Structure formats: C-alpha cells, structure tokens
Amino acid sequence: MLRLYNTLTRTKETFVPMDPSRVRMYVCGMTVYDYCHIGHARVMVVFDVVQRWLRASGYQLTYVRNITDIDDKIIKRAVENGESMSALTERFIGFMDEDAAALGVQKPDFEPRATGYIDDMHAMIAKLEAHGLAYKAKDGDVNFSVRRFPGYGKLSGKSLDDLRAGERVQVDDAKQDPLDFVLWKCAKHGEPFWPSPWGNGRPGWHIECSAMGTKLLGERFDIHGGGMDLQFPHHENEIAQSEGAMSEGAMSEGAVGAAPGGEKRFVNYWMHNGFVRVDEEKMSKSLGNFFTIRDVLKRYDPEVVRLFVIRAHYRSPLNYSDHHLDDARSSLARLYTALKGVPLEVGAPDWNEAHAKRFREVMDDDFNTPEAVAVLFDLANEFNRSKDEALGRQLRALAGVLGLLGRDSMAFLQAVPAEVGGDAGAGETYTPEAIQSLIKSRAAAKKGRDFKEADRIRDELAKAGIVLEDSPAGTTWRRA
RNA sequence: GGCGCGGUAGCAAAGCGGUUAUGCAGAGGCCUGCAAAGCCUUUUAGGGCGGUUCGACUCCGCCCCGCGCCUCCA
Numbered sequence: 001m002l003r004l005y006n007t008l009t010r011t012k013e014t015f016v017p018m019d020p021s022r023v024r025m026y027v028c029g030m031t032v033y034d035y036c037h038i039g040h041a042r043v044m045v046v047f048d049v050v051q052r053w054l055r056a057s058g059y060q061l062t063y064v065r066n067i068t069d070i071d072d073k074i075i076k077r078a079v080e081n082g083e084s085m086s087a088l089t090e091r092f093i094g095f096m097d098e099d100a101a102a103l104g105v106q107k108p109d110f111e112p113r114a115t116g117y118i119d120d121m122h123a124m125i126a127k128l129e130a131h132g133l134a135y136k137a138k139d140g141d142v143n144f145s146v147r148r149f150p151g152y153g154k155l156s157g158k159s160l161d162d163l164r165a166g167e168r169v170q171v172d173d174a175k176q177d178p179l180d181f182v183l184w185k186c187a188k189h190g191e192p193f194w195p196s197p198w199g200n201g202r203p204g205w206h207i208e209c210s211a212m213g214t215k216l217l218g219e220r221f222d223i224h225g226g227g228m229d230l231q232f233p234h235h236e237n238e239i240a241q242s243e244g245a246m247s248e249g250a251m252s253e254g255a256v257g258a259a260p261g262g263e264k265r266f267v268n269y270w271m272h273n274g275f276v277r278v279d280e281e282k283m284s285k286s287l288g289n290f291f292t293i294r295d296v297l298k299r300y301d302p303e304v305v306r307l308f309v310i311r312a313h314y315r316s317p318l319n320y321s322d323h324h325l326d327d328a329r330s331s332l333a334r335l336y337t338a339l340k341g342v343p344l345e346v347g348a349p350d351w352n353e354a355h356a357k358r359f360r361e362v363m364d365d366d367f368n369t370p371e372a373v374a375v376l377f378d379l380a381n382e383f384n385r386s387k388d389e390a391l392g393r394q395l396r397a398l399a400g401v402l403g404l405l406g407r408d409s410m411a412f413l414q415a416v417p418a419e420v421g422g423d424a425g426a427g428e429t430y431t432p433e434a435i436q437s438l439i440k441s442r443a444a445a446k447k448g449r450d451f452k453e454a455d456r457i458r459d460e461l462a463k464a465g466i467v468l469e470d471s472p473a474g475t476t477w478r479r480a
Numbered sequence: 481g482g483c484g485c486g487g488u489a490g491c492a493a494a495g496c497g498g499u500u501a502u503g504c505a506g507a508g509g510c511c512u513g514c515a516a517a518g519c520c521u522u523u524u525a526g527g528g529c530g531g532u533u534c535g536a537c538u539c540c541g542c543c544c545c546g547c548g549c550c551u552c553c554a
Binding site: 031072226230286317319334370458 | 481482483484485486491492493494495501502503504505512513514515516517518519546547548549550551552553554
C-alpha cells in the first residue's frame, strides 16, 4: 500500500488512484533554451524512480513530462544567437534527451511541447472566459482573475491578502488585481505569435501545463509533480485554471477525485522534489551557481550521479559537491564489486524474500530511496558473506527497480571518466591490453617468488590509478 | 513582514518513545608472500532550554541557527 506526501494536504496519504488499475501522472519538465543542470537531473531522476515504482507496483501508468518551447527566455536567447526559436529548442531538446538517457531516465509516455497545444490553450481560455474567470485587459493581454476563483492559494498555503501584503508584487494598471496572471500575451513587435480569438499573441506559461495535462490525461488526474519552486505561483495557477475551466459534469458530488464536499479537484496528489544546492544555496540559473549535467558527466560516471540523487530523500535538499560525488562513487563501487560474476539478466526480484519485502515497505513509504539503498547494502553484505547466488541476483534485481546496477561489474569498475578517456583517449597511458600483459608478467614473477618485481608492477599501475586485486580465480584490475 | 521546511556522529543520510540504520572516512583483527577486495570488531551522534513519560534523537513548547517560497526558476 503506497503512501505519499501530498503538498496539498501537507501530510502523507494513502495513494488511491481514481481508476484502481490506472495511474495518470504529469510532471513539469524543462524550458529548453540551455543545457540541463544538476537540479534538472534531480527532477528527472526523482520522477523516473516514481514512475518505475508505480509500474513495479502493478499500476498501468501514463506519465507525461512536458517541454516548454515558447517563453520569454527562449525568444530572447534565439534573438541573441541569431537563430530561429525552433532551431534553438530543437537543439536543446536533443541535449536534454542525451542527458536523460545517460542518467538512466526512461522516456515518459508523452513529452508534449507547448507549441503543439496552442488550440487546446485557446479552448481552455475560452472556457475560463465563459465562466467569468478571464478578462481581456486594456493592454491586450488576457488575464486570469484570481479574486473570482475561491480556492486560490490552497496549494501554497497562501492567502490573497498575505500575497498582496508582500512588497514584491508589481503594480500593474492593466490587471484588476495585482496577482492576476497572464493567460494570453498579446503580440509584441518582432516576437513570434499565433492568431487567437483575442488577437495575435502567445500563451502564458501557466496555461501551457494546464492545457497539455488536461488534453493528455483528462480534466482530472492522480499525480502532478515538479520542483519545490513551482508550488507558487505555477502550480497554484494551474489549479486555478484547470478547476476554473472544468466542465459541470466533472464536478459531480462524490465523484472519485473530487475533494470532500463535492469540490472539484484537478489533481489529487501534488509531489514536489527538494532542490539541489551549492554551498547551502539553491542551484539556479539566476544565481549562476549551476553545474550542467554534461560537465559533471565529464568527470563522473552517470550512474554515480544517479546514485547521488537516489540516496537522498526526494523532498530533502541535496548539496552538490565533488566530495559527495566521490563518496557516491565509492559506494557504488562497493555494490558493483559485490556483483562480480553475477549475471546481467536476473529477471524480476523475488518479492517474497526478506530484503525485497523491506525494500517494498520503504519504497511504499513515500519513496524512501535512502532506506531502499540501505537495503541494497545490507543485501551486498550478506551476499559477500554467504556467496549465496540467489542473494546476488536479488541485489541486481532490486537495484534494477531503481534503475541501478544494470551493467557488468567490470565495465563499471574499469570505466574511464569521459574527461580522461574521452573521444581521443588522451591522458590514458595504459590500454586494457597493456594492463593484461603486465598482470601476466606479474603472475610469472609471483610464480618465481620474485615478489619485488611483482610489487614493482603493481606499484607502477597504482601510480596510474589502476588497482590490482588477487583472488583464487586470478588477478583482476579496476580503477581507483 | 507572511507562509513553509530543516538542524543526527569527521562527511553524507534514514528509521524509530526503550533494541546495530546504511555508505564513505578512521582504528584493531582475520585473510594475503605483501597488498587490494571481502569478512569480523570498533571510536565519533542527535542545535540550546524547559515539559510530557518509568524512559525522548524520536512527542509538546520556547529560543537560536540554516534554507526555501512570496518575482522567472526543477
């Protein structure tokens, strides 16, 4: 029985999908005008784990992660680069896909792009207008009227009065209320635009997600995810739009998915992942303290980055540093070392086995991946001790549920960081063949009890970061 | 100012009202020609002050500190 923390109620709740066997989930994805950074890596990995666990739990899942391919920053960047918007977004979508694949993130079922859903946005804005929740301001923008939507603030726990009291809300004459937000921006000079019933223009950011989610998953769905920072205003506004536009039929009393009292409810469970920080500060574009995924992958194996994310709870802050990545690497090496000789294809976990039961329990407890990883280490320890092959297979199978330990042990332990190995292999002084040959020489020296020579060879390789390990079965090597 | 989250050993990070978290690092031992890996043992905890309790890291209150949102942001 899965329980998950719902931002809407600020408690852990038992997960009950609207449809007993089917789950529908939407996650806010990236705005594609630049490379993804480690913060983006976290969202992708976190919800990839959620997605995998829901499927492993037997649910038939429809998972949508959108792509924002039209907004101010994209327009600005395209102009700066002197290229078309689509050339820019197409390129960075490609990079994002590469990054995601490297991190073991499976493709969502749908990756809608905002520009493909303009008609659906129009339809939703029209409904909002018909319901008296949208108005065209004198500057030509179509705005959402927050004061006419009673539930505004229910997700973020903010009241309109509190928000208005804040000093930072811009005063804007065109808006009936300073907190009203734009649904449709009327076209500015030289900017891309689409025709609409309200004139030429482009969509506001919030309506994009409401339209795409509703179009692909229906007027209501089970889970909506994203980063903590999206809670307000983005998700709050999505609720206002989607619930405001909802048809009468969808509000029927007692319907599954409706809140107590027959209140219509767009999404039942809101999940928000914590931030990646650098020196205790949020990693973000605006602070400029971000590391792109591809830069990090030059020095660290992608699976190390994945473990780094997974070994923290998804709602906790996660501090990024080389030291922490080194630490994650050592941990992963321990697991892969234990897995030497265990076949790659091990099938599904044996869910009746003790570790698997514990694994299931902690994953069902709001995706407690740190505890699930601890189960993996316990399993590795018992496997090392007992050499019971079933435990080794179980270790690989359970890790596989998290998208971990899917490779051959030696492939991981001997892998060269991209920056060193790279395309040209620059900086790499010993080829695997050369290492094998040295191992052979050393074996001969050992046989002749020439330990001095044997140790000399071992030290030589050690200086190059190559560690030799003797065992009854022979000598193997790995990178330090 | 408003709303919210958190402070656990050298580092990272969980559960739990009383019983070993886990990983990395450190110490001792076993194994080894010596190592490495592995195994065994082991040192470092719970911001501060009160309260509840037979008993609190775990519940409650206050204080201190850090972080996030309130504006684009995963």
